[in-house]
Amino acid sequence: MSAELFSVFYQFADVFAFLILSAAGLAIVFGMMGVINMAHGEFIMCGAYVTVGLVNLGVPLPIAQILAALTAGLIGIIVEFLVVRRFYKRPLDSLLATWGLSLIVTQSMLLIVGSAVRGIGTPEGSFAIGEYTFSTYRLVLFGCAVAVLAGLYIIFMKTRFGVIARATMQNAAMARALGARTGRIYSISFGIGTALAGLCGALYAPTMTLIPTMGATFVVESFVTVVIGGANVLLGTAPAAVFLAMIRMALNASYGQIIGQIGMLVAVILIVRVLPEGLSSVLVRRGR
Amino acid sequence: MLKLLEGPQTLGRGKVFWSCFLAVLAGALIYPAFADSYDVGNFSYFLIWIFMALGLCLMWGYGGMLSFGQTLFFGIAGYGYGVLAINMGGGTATIAALVLSVFVAMVAAGILGYFMIWGGISGIFFGIVTLSATLVLAFFLGQTAGPEWHIGTARLNGFNGMKGMDPLAVGDFYIEGSALYYVMVALIVIVYIALRMLVNSSVGNVIVATRENPQRAEMLGYDVRKYQLLTFVVGSGLAGLSGALYTSWGQFITPSSIGLPAAAMPIVWVAFSGRSDLTATLVGSFLLLFGFQTITIYSQQAALVLMGALLLATVMLAPQGFVLGVGRLVVDWWSRRRRPDTGPALADASRLQSDET
Helix, strand or coil: CHHHHHHHHHHHHHHHHHHHHHHHHHHHHHHHHCCCCCCHHHHHHHHHHHHHHHHHCCCCHHHHHHHHHHHHHHHHHHHHHHCHHHHCCCHHHHHHHHHHHHHHHHHHHHHHCCCCECCCCCCCCEEEECCEEEEHHHHHHHHHHHHHHHHHHHHHHHCHHHHHHHHHHHCHHHHHHCCCCHHHHHHHHHHHHHHHHHHHHHHHHHHCCECHHHHHHHHHHHHHHHHHHCCCHHHHHHHHHHHHHHHHHHHHHHHCHHHHHHHHHHHHHHHHHHCCCCHHHHHHHHHC | CHHHHCCCCCCCCHHHHHHHHHHHHHHHHHHHHHCCHHHHHHHHHHHHHHHHHHHHHHHHHHCCCCCCCHHHHHHHHHHHHHHHHHHHCCCCHHHHHHHHHHHHHHHHHHHHHHHHHHCCCCCHHHHHHHHHHHHHHHHHHHCCCCCCCEECCEECCHHHCEECCCCCEECCEECCHHHHHHHHHHHHHHHHHHHHHHHHCHHHHHHHHHHHCHHHHHHCCCCHHHHHHHHHHHHHHHHHHHHHHHHHHHCEECHHHCCCCHHHHHHHHHHHHCCCCHHHHHHHHHHHHHHHHHHHCCCHHHHHHHHHHHHHHHHHHCCCCHHHHHHHHHHHHHHHHHCHHHHHHHHHHHHHHHCCC
């Protein structure tokens, strides 16, 4: 019995981790700047490629993953400086600009790197409970997702940067008047967002085929989580991921991956009809 | 009725514009007499996509709804045409398949649009929900390779795509080659004229008023949601028309016509052309498709990189669109040279379209 229970938890954890890791970066950028980064999938791809490249050079996997996340974060800050910065007042144009960027990056990668790169294989290791065996790495991913949420909680709720960032989020003009350098806050937030995207790619790199278009695999999940979650990462994205993971898990188990994805999308479309501003608005209202 | 052809919502008016229009149309009509059949087929291929671009122009430029789902409805109607044409048999039934598949796409747009518009989704979220739906359809169709995935006798065939449907036909006469070309030209003229009349009509004014300020339009007593839904259904239906014609043109369709990067293409055409005017979209989309096809022969990736760069350059340098900008310059220069008195009217027209999101 406990084996069945654990199996259900394991499947839930798997989907939950995927949703949180793919959506966290997108949600931070959206929450802070109101910008949806259409090149989010490309930062995920970047994280995956850097990880695999470093591992093939002999760097241990965990270190390669951290370096990959940092690389994505750094590239994100550069992109913010060159492109995204100009569009904070025109959020729809930022969508187009980052989409243009995404096209350029994906197709250039196809031109330069070609379609497939030698993968590195999922880290071995499994454990058995009852008659089921489980992959340890999937649980590591779940741990990472929880760690990301905890890390974001600490950064945004317990540090000076977090206080200023939340002030900027609430009222950028007022924060600027009080001396906060909102430009720098935006650029750091964008960096954190893309670093999390890179981390997502780095963590999933061992489990998937590396192709330049791999970002698209994460895009739907991250979009729907952010649509449901609304503007608040901690109060929106996490509950949204729990909710969607439950729907997805139930459907995956009985009908397979694609029906799970369709079900998730249908659920999202039904929910926005009822809760136009996302889950976080409801939770925030309740909290007050 | 004819009065609606010109108005504050569309650029281009007067004898000069319409003479140009007729000259281009005449050129298009005699073109097959001078070109070989391969080029005519290629030209028809460019024209297929114009409907989709005009539909997006209506939704985005006039209605202020940035839909990333043009290829979703393209795919629904494209696959719809395939399924219907295979199941109903060839011949004149293909015309019915075309009409029905576009209708199916419009119904799908109505359902999706109802939930989004009545749910109050707008702006960025409108884009990403429509894109999510598009990608999910592409993923779904991509994994339908097995023989269990069929509708009637039509196999979906996963990534390899559906094939084996008849092209459009009347009785025993297949509409191919220059016949198809003439059908396309006729459809484009009809759609273009009809859209011009729509946006200059009172309905069109409400659509534009909603784009400018939904609250204000609502306060004036219009149920803006109905107008938005109408815009979405018409715009998506035009994408469906493109899809059904595409399947008929090549007698195949694959999921890659739906997913990324295909979904970005209508956005690039319309953004580059100038989303706030139908004529600019018509001209610009055609030019881009022509250029894209020329480069694709050498390298598809390079062509797509160029498309991405164009999109980025458009939003950074000319957010209103390059073709529209060039067109305005030409018109300004022309009117200043010829008739100084038309200046205020044009300035008025551009003012109406300038302060958008």
